[in-house]
Amino acid sequence: MGEGGKAADSTDDARSFLTSGDAYDAFMGRYSRPLADAFADVAGVEAGQSVLDVGCGPGSLTGVLVDRLGAGSVSAIDPSPPFVAECASRHRGADVRLGSAEAIPFDDASFDSALAQLVLHFVTDPARAAAELRRVVRPSGIAAACVWDFAQGMEMLRHFWDAALTVDSDAPDEAQAMRFGRAGELVELLEAAGFHEVTETTLEVASTYGEFEELWSGFLAGIGPAGSFCVSLSDEQRSAVREELFRRIGAPTGRFTLAATARCAHGRTPR
Ligand SMILES: C[S@@+](CC[C@H](N)C(=O)[O-])C[C@H]1O[C@@H](n2cnc3c(N)ncnc32)[C@H](O)[C@@H]1O
Numbered sequence: 001m002g003e004g005g006k007a008a009d010s011t012d013d014a015r016s017f018l019t020s021g022d023a024y025d026a027f028m029g030r031y032s033r034p035l036a037d038a039f040a041d042v043a044g045v046e047a048g049q050s051v052l053d054v055g056c057g058p059g060s061l062t063g064v065l066v067d068r069l070g071a072g073s074v075s076a077i078d079p080s081p082p083f084v085a086e087c088a089s090r091h092r093g094a095d096v097r098l099g100s101a102e103a104i105p106f107d108d109a110s111f112d113s114a115l116a117q118l119v120l121h122f123v124t125d126p127a128r129a130a131a132e133l134r135r136v137v138r139p140s141g142i143a144a145a146c147v148w149d150f151a152q153g154m155e156m157l158r159h160f161w162d163a164a165l166t167v168d169s170d171a172p173d174e175a176q177a178m179r180f181g182r183a184g185e186l187v188e189l190l191e192a193a194g195f196h197e198v199t200e201t202t203l204e205v206a207s208t209y210g211e212f213e214e215l216w217s218g219f220l221a222g223i224g225p226a227g228s229f230c231v232s233l234s235d236e237q238r239s240a241v242r243e244e245l246f247r248r249i250g251a252p253t254g255r256f257t258l259a260a261t262a263r264c265a266h267g268r269t270p271r
């Protein structure tokens with residue numbers, strides 16, 4: 001992640017996720033791992049199926065799929081080379097490839113289902129990505145996607161952006177900058193791509209931190225839009241955001257828990 005430059009210049013860094021799997025897990029994987037279980041349930045993932053994880057990162061959802069289906073029935077793609085390497089090493093036997101949602105490197109109708117967890121808000125051409133999900137899923141198969149509810153339901157990011165906005169009124173709050181976190185947006189995307197029986201669900205998870213520094217160090221790793229923005233600030237601005245964040249989460253002196261809500265949509269490919 002870039003150290004210098006304002007957030008407006010760090011869009012590519014924010015999307016590129018050139019970071020280690022362990023750093024990602026300490027920041028976001030701590031939420032995406034429990035989310036993956038609930039998301040796989042919504043998508044009806046069960047033994048005997050062949051499933052693709054689109055935008056797999058270091059493998060939170062890939063791991064859940066491997067547990068349910070066996071590694072030989074799981075494929076995964078991501079455009080981040082370090083994440084592909086990490087996912088492949090964590091989930092040996094799964095077919096993990098470098099690739100993007102807009103050009104999925106698999107043949108037509110290769111999978112019973114394709115799942116994109118916390119990904120579609122990062123892709124540059126979501127309509128193309130939805131068309132690709134439809135292409136690689138067999139007739140009457142399932143595609144599913146989920147994105148955090150940035151405005152209300154992802155406390156870690158909501159408190160961070162509220163703190164950031166007190167320091168810089170132009171801070172790129174993900175509730176404004178990101179698509180698909182609002183009710184109906186993912187449904188609209190899947191329906192426009194030709195999926196049938198599209199249904200929206202909300203999924204709730206939480207993560208417990210031992211102390212405030214555990215939360216703050218996640219932002220300092222520079223991951224995603226919030227981390228990229230955090231490391232782009234001057235030392236003085238960053239200290240001000242830190243103080244304001246600490247205050248907003250209730251000035252914890254020990255353990256505390258933050259909740260996160262994701263909006264999820266799943267639909268069926270035509271027969
Ligand atoms: C917030 S992470 C989610 C990772 C993982 N799915 C999880 O739930 O932990 C977003 C992921 O989307 C990937 N990504 C960004 N642009 C993408 C694209 N165009 N196609 C597929 N994945 C993309 C990033 O590399 C990153 O791994």
